[in-house]
Amino acid sequence: MALTLMKGSEAIAEAAIRAGARYFFGYPITPQTEIPEYMSARMPEVGGCFLQAESEVAAINMVYGAGGTGARVITSSSSPGVSLKQEGISYCAGANVPCVIINVMRGGPGLGNIQASQGDYFQGTKGGGNGDYHLLTFAPSSVQEFIDLMMVAYDKAEYYRIPVLFLADGIIAQMMEPVELPEMVDFKIDPEKKPWACTGWQPGDDPEKRGIINSIYIDTESLAVHNDELQAMYKTVIENEQQWEEFNCEGADYIITAFGTVARIAKSAITELKAQGINVGLIRPITVWPFPYDAIKKVVAQDSVKAVLDVELNEGQMLEDVKLAIGGAKDVDFFGHCGSQMPTTDEIVAKILSMKEGK
Amino acid sequence: MAVVFEKTKYLTDKVFHYCPGCGHGIIHRLVAEVIDEMNLNGKVIGVAPVGCSVFAYDYFNCDMYEAAHGRAPAVATGVKRVVGKDTLVFTYQGDGDLASIGTAEIVHVAHRGEKISTIFVNNAIYGMTGGQMAPTTLVGQKATTCPKGRDEDWCGKPIKMAEMLSAVPSSYYIERCAVNNTANINKTKKAIAKAFRLQMEGKGFCMVEVLSPCPTNWGLAPTEAMKWLEDNMMPYYPLGVFKDKEAE
Ligand SMILES: Cc1ncc(C[n+]2csc(CCOP(=O)(O)OP(=O)(O)O)c2C)c(N)n1
Numbered sequence: 001m002a003l004t005l006m007k008g009s010e011a012i013a014e015a016a017i018r019a020g021a022r023y024f025f026g027y028p029i030t031p032q033t034e035i036p037e038y039m040s041a042r043m044p045e046v047g048g049c050f051l052q053a054e055s056e057v058a059a060i061n062m063v064y065g066a067g068g069t070g071a072r073v074i075t076s077s078s079s080p081g082v083s084l085k086q087e088g089i090s091y092c093a094g095a096n097v098p099c100v101i102i103n104v105m106r107g108g109p110g111l112g113n114i115q116a117s118q119g120d121y122f123q124g125t126k127g128g129g130n131g132d133y134h135l136l137t138f139a140p141s142s143v144q145e146f147i148d149l150m151m152v153a154y155d156k157a158e159y160y161r162i163p164v165l166f167l168a169d170g171i172i173a174q175m176m177e178p179v180e181l182p183e184m185v186d187f188k189i190d191p192e193k194k195p196w197a198c199t200g201w202q203p204g205d206d207p208e209k210r211g212i213i214n215s216i217y218i219d220t221e222s223l224a225v226h227n228d229e230l231q232a233m234y235k236t237v238i239e240n241e242q243q244w245e246e247f248n249c250e251g252a253d254y255i256i257t258a259f260g261t262v263a264r265i266a267k268s269a270i271t272e273l274k275a276q277g278i279n280v281g282l283i284r285p286i287t288v289w290p291f292p293y294d295a296i297k298k299v300v301a302q303d304s305v306k307a308v309l310d311v312e313l314n315e316g317q318m319l320e321d322v323k324l325a326i327g328g329a330k331d332v333d334f335f336g337h338c339g340s341q342m343p344t345t346d347e348i349v350a351k352i353l354s355m356k357e358g359k
Numbered sequence: 360m361a362v363v364f365e366k367t368k369y370l371t372d373k374v375f376h377y378c379p380g381c382g383h384g385i386i387h388r389l390v391a392e393v394i395d396e397m398n399l400n401g402k403v404i405g406v407a408p409v410g411c412s413v414f415a416y417d418y419f420n421c422d423m424y425e426a427a428h429g430r431a432p433a434v435a436t437g438v439k440r441v442v443g444k445d446t447l448v449f450t451y452q453g454d455g456d457l458a459s460i461g462t463a464e465i466v467h468v469a470h471r472g473e474k475i476s477t478i479f480v481n482n483a484i485y486g487m488t489g490g491q492m493a494p495t496t497l498v499g500q501k502a503t504t505c506p507k508g509r510d511e512d513w514c515g516k517p518i519k520m521a522e523m524l525s526a527v528p529s530s531y532y533i534e535r536c537a538v539n540n541t542a543n544i545n546k547t548k549k550a551i552a553k554a555f556r557l558q559m560e561g562k563g564f565c566m567v568e569v570l571s572p573c574p575t576n577w578g579l580a581p582t583e584a585m586k587w588l589e590d591n592m593m594p595y596y597p598l599g600v601f602k603d604k605e606a607e
Pocket residue numbers: 409410411412428452453454455456457480482484485486487488493
């Protein structure tokens with residue numbers, strides 16, 4: 001198939017449509033406004049619906065409504081907007097409404113700035129809204145990977161009945177990359193496959209099949225049962241859905257951990273360090289929830305590995321998971337920036353060199 | 360023996376948890392009867408609020424959602440955009456839900472002319488949480504968060520949602536009713552039937568506000584509560600049609 005040069009945000013939006021998304025609800029915010037803009041033109045062409053909501057709060061509740069009918073639904077926003085969505089995300093998680101949410105992260109806290117950031121790692125992986133829930137959270141590092149993950153996101157969301165979150169930094173949405181777009185999938189709401197969905201039940205039908213999209217379980221016992229079911233589902237997600245990339249890890253002296261576009265810069269640094277005779281590997285979580293703890297533990301456990309460097313476009317958030325994975329077996333250092341200044345290749349090289357010199 | 364009355368099949372057999380003398384039970388039955396009489400063959404989806412009617416999904420015998428506090432209109436928007444004109448989509452909301460935390464969502468379904476219908480149960484109080492002040496609580500009315508009565512200087516005058524939403528250009532039909540006596544209960548049912556009919560005809564946003572007693576949190580016996588509603592709520596919240604584009 002031919003490669004097309006596309007802007008990240010537009011390629012992502014097109015991928016969602018090809019994956020079967022026909023309902024988009026969102027509110028404009030930089031640096032992802034090109035996604036709703038693209039959707040507003042493209043959805044009508046495929047018989048879908050683009051609706052600009054009055055707020056991110058409303059947008060995610062529209063997602064809850066549309067998702068509960070069994071349709072493939074998407075919303076996209078950036079950090080401050082995703083904060084507003086947390087209430088609705090928790091309801092989607094609690095009511096098992098499959099959907100896709102994109103967070104093109106920008107600098108924070110508060111209004112922060114509009115440049116790329118990875119500052120919402122905690123929010124995306126540790127909850128964000130209230131209650132014991134998780135989202136299947138992807139952190140793509142290229143536009144192509146974003147597209148490929150989007151093509152399977154709905155299948156996974158529907159299989160587990162879990163909301164899927166894309167945690168991307170602003171760079172992915174803003175850059176142009178040659179990409180290969182897959183064929184359009186043929187998706188239709190199938191009440192047989194989604195007996196839980198609101199698809200037109202009437203009195204006299206099987207009472208078990210009445211659609212009730214709900215997250216309230218008022219007595220202690222039934223809430224406990226509901227949470228047990230959620231936890232059992234999360235356990236299978238943890239067992240089956242961890243994805244990560246290893247680069248140059250075998251026999252490496254140092255291991256870098258990074259996600260998203262930062263991992264691409266880390267790769268350049270690794271190539272440069274190799275030229276200087278220093279052997280450094282990279283392990284990059286593709287799913288940040290479930291987090292690939294065991295994979296990181298295993299790579300770092302190699303005798304050759306002296307220490308670990310975690311690099312992020314924040315003040316050290318994934319760092320906590322990396323440390324949990326390693327459990328104190330090796331030293332873990334951190335290099336990162338907030339304020340949305342991307343760590344550079346030179347900075348990462350310098351950091352590894354200083355670790356080597358024991359500084 | 361001839362059957363003279365049958366409970367509508369659009370209510371489940373679940374026993375209402377509402378207090379004696381509460382208006383929610385009456386209004387539930389009116390909504391369910393109207394749905395039944397429309398012969399929609401299951402093409403109906405309701406959205407319950409957070410408030411005393413949070414369990415409405417257990418009572419209305421059709422596909423149902425339970426929405427976050429105040430968000431029912433946004434949820435209904437998402438539903439309606441998928442199911443389209445052949446399915447009736449309604450929200451059922453209290454005054455804390457609709458007139459306080461959910462003001463943005465209700466104003467914007469009206470603003471978009473969203474083809475959904477809202478049943479707005481105004482009891483001038485937060486029933487579920489035990490009688491706190493609502494935006495609809497009358498000046499001087501006591502509530503647990505205004506123990507000396509609502510102070511106009513401190514909290515303003517109660518908000519009039521029917522009047523306010525009538526001013527939104529794309530709202531279609533807005534009426535305020537009450538369930539204080541048989542005649543008004545019948546009028547309420549007619550208003551609900553009209554709102555639902557207009558939706559199925561593809562018209563814009565319709566809302567029926569219903570003045571409803573909360574004897575428990577007003578601290579009154581059920582019959583006293585009806586009288587209090589007539590003496591205090593009805594003068595401030597006049598009944599009637601505030602907007603009807605069909606009649607225009
Ligand atoms: C986000 C959020 N804030 C607050 C609450 C607590 N709460 C539950 S019901 C309610 C008030 C409901 O009052 P109203 O809408 O008037 O309904 P009523 O019970 O009077 O029918 C409040 C404040 C909540 N559930 N969620």
